[in-house]
Amino acid sequence: MDFRDKIISVETALQKIKSNDMIVTGLAASEAREMLSNLHKIAGDVENITVTTCLPMADAEYFTNAQYKNTFNMEGWFYTGNMRKTHKNGNISFIPNHLHLAATKRLAYTKPNVYIGNATPPDQHGFVSLSLSNVYEKRMIEAADLVILEINPKLPRTFGDVEVHVNDIDYMIEVSYDVPELPDAEPNEKDLKIGAYISEYIHDGDCIQLGIGGIPNAVAASLMSKKDLGVHTEMMTTGMMKLAKAGVITGKHKNFNKGKIVAAFVLGTKELYDFVDNNPSVMIIDGHWTNDPYIIGKNDNQVSINTTIEVDLTGQCASESLGSIQFSGTGGQADTAIGAQRAKNGRSFIALYSTASIKDGETGKRMEISKIVPQLKPGAAVSLSRNDVDYVVTEYGVASLRGTSIRDRVKKLIDIAHPEFREALYREAVKIGLINK
Template identity: 75%
Template sequence: MKSKELINEKYITVDKALNLIKSGDVIVSGLGSAEPKEILKNLHKISDRVNDVTVTTCLPMEMAEYFTNAKYKDSFRMDGWFYTAAMRKGQKNGNISFIPNHLHLAATKRMDHKKTNIYMGTATIPDKHGYLSLSLSNVYEKRMMEKADLVILEINKNYPRTLGDVEVHISDIDYVVETDYEVPELPDVEPNEKDLMIGRFIAERINDGDCIQLGIGGIPNAVAASLGDKKDLGIHTEMFTTGMVKLIKSGVVTGKKKNFYKGKHIAAFALGTKELYDFLDDNPSIMMMDGYWTNDPYVIGKNDNQVSINTTIEIDLTGQCASESIGAVQFSGTGGQADTAIGAQMSKNGRSFIALYSTAMVKNKETGVREEISKIVPFLKPGAAVSLSRNDVDMVVTEYGVAELRGTTVSERVYKLIDIAHPKFKEELFIKAKELGLIY
């Protein structure tokens, strides 16, 4: 059968896609902008005929009724690899739970535990040969498609055709739903003064020819903005961002010094602005690869001079990083923080940075008044998840400087971390460290 005839056979409506879902199904959705927006925002409409449907997601962007509205909690539950604002809003309903994971193992470990009945995601319009590009993510998507009983993709002419390990033939897809919405964007966060100070401290420790991994937000954007005088940087990252596009366009990033895939920029997913999506479209220098491979610390470590830059919510005086929860309340996810931090340190001349502001403004539960607290603490909040163990921390950066922790003792760490804490909390931290027996 010709590709065109095969494609035409597989077109269905959103309603038909919803009709394929039955009670007890386990659905996996694409990550971030790769989620099937039209299907998910209408999923609650079948609540009257289904129950116990599980949707496994990562970085969901659609504030869909099926999980944000408590009235549907008996019909649907959400299991998430990484929380967003949408999930934080919905978790109070009691039908959302986090899946602890390192991102490169998210798919394989999940498949060991739970069979996926349906995979739903997004893709480009099929080309003349019948191939679609999964476009913006292959963290786990392709692996899940291969194992699922049913694969449904929303195809959209607005999605960029990316290259790498993201091509799928129409014969391997059960159904497609044609859509025409704009690609969901994550706006750039303009760096503030603290971001820029932290960005400069990190940039001072990045050399010409280094291979970098960046996340998104004010601090990573500030790092990118501080790299304008560097030469021949490379990219091997889980997330491709607008800041990276700017570095490539300015000639700072060339990839010429990488140990493998020279001249290519490697990522597992992309999330950002229209400028990013336009740059990705049909760009042979960008390779969207399987997250199982991209985020494998052993693969990351094969590039010399690999630099990992991540952020954390709070860090204790021994170096434990709580990057995904506030106490016991899940806020985001581990993602690839441990993957990339460990991988960078396995690299010849590699470095790993954990960045955070020295303080945060938090509402006092008793008075209701917002007050400044230290984010460098004697011990983490009760119930806090340790996203990066103290064994794997390298350099910690605040707006007050850099603490180099590699190979240090606990007592050495106390002094180094207090040195980059906000001045108003230093004395209190010393007193607590002595009470805990961390220093004498």
């Protein structure tokens, strides 16, 4: 069959969705934007639809508009701002997970009826590229009863484990929207201080993993003087692209996939997407493998760099929730932190600002609070246990917690807290019995 026989309109594709369907869509820039943006239009014809997402970027009405909350549910592996805003509607729920197990554990619980995502147009051999993500996408495509892909010529063609033959696709929708971008956050003064601290621990030839945000971007910027870095990462970032273009990243010392940038997904600027397009040095590989701590640990000198929201004085990291309120997700934080520490000469860094500015509930005025705390907020999710924390970094320094006692951790973490909070943290640590006077 010629693949063009499988091309249908968005309207026709929507008619393929039935009541009680379990739908999975791609991560971030790999989501099926046209399908999801129009999904609410079938609300009167279906009921009890569940859409499983990760890092959704479109403000689609099916979940943002409370009018549709009784028809559509969203269940997500990682929250974004649009999910946080509309969580109050009552039809959005988080799926606790380590990212390398997101697909396999979900499939152990429920089988998707429908997979919707995007891909490049088919090549001369009949293969599309899933382009910007294979965290879970290919496994879900193989498991789904119905596969509908939006074929977008603006997507970069990537290599690795992202090829799907048209014979394994039921329907295709021709689209041409711009690929969603993640702006390159400009590092602030705190970011740059933290980046400088971490860069002192990164050596020529190390293999790195970076997360999302200003701090990882600052770390990337601070590495421009390094040589022959490798990359084995969950997310391929704009900062990594800049290092590769500058010749800092060569991958020549990696134990495997030598010379290759290995990632599970790509998210960033158009310049990043242009860089990965038809670039054989970039491999997008199944997140179940890429993020497996055992696999990560096989690279000598692996370095993991992630951020957190709050750290308690024993080293517990709450990186995804504000108390019991879901903010983001565990993602690959535990995967990469544990994996890096399995590696020969591996290191793991958790970075955060020492303080946060919040609005006082009584006065309405802004106030500074410490992000290093005696105890996590009630209900906070522990994304990285105190057993797995290695280095913690703020703009005031680096606390090395590997192998330390609670008493030593209290001292080390207080030393990198904001000076205005150090005395109070000490008093509270004594009060709750973490240390003695």
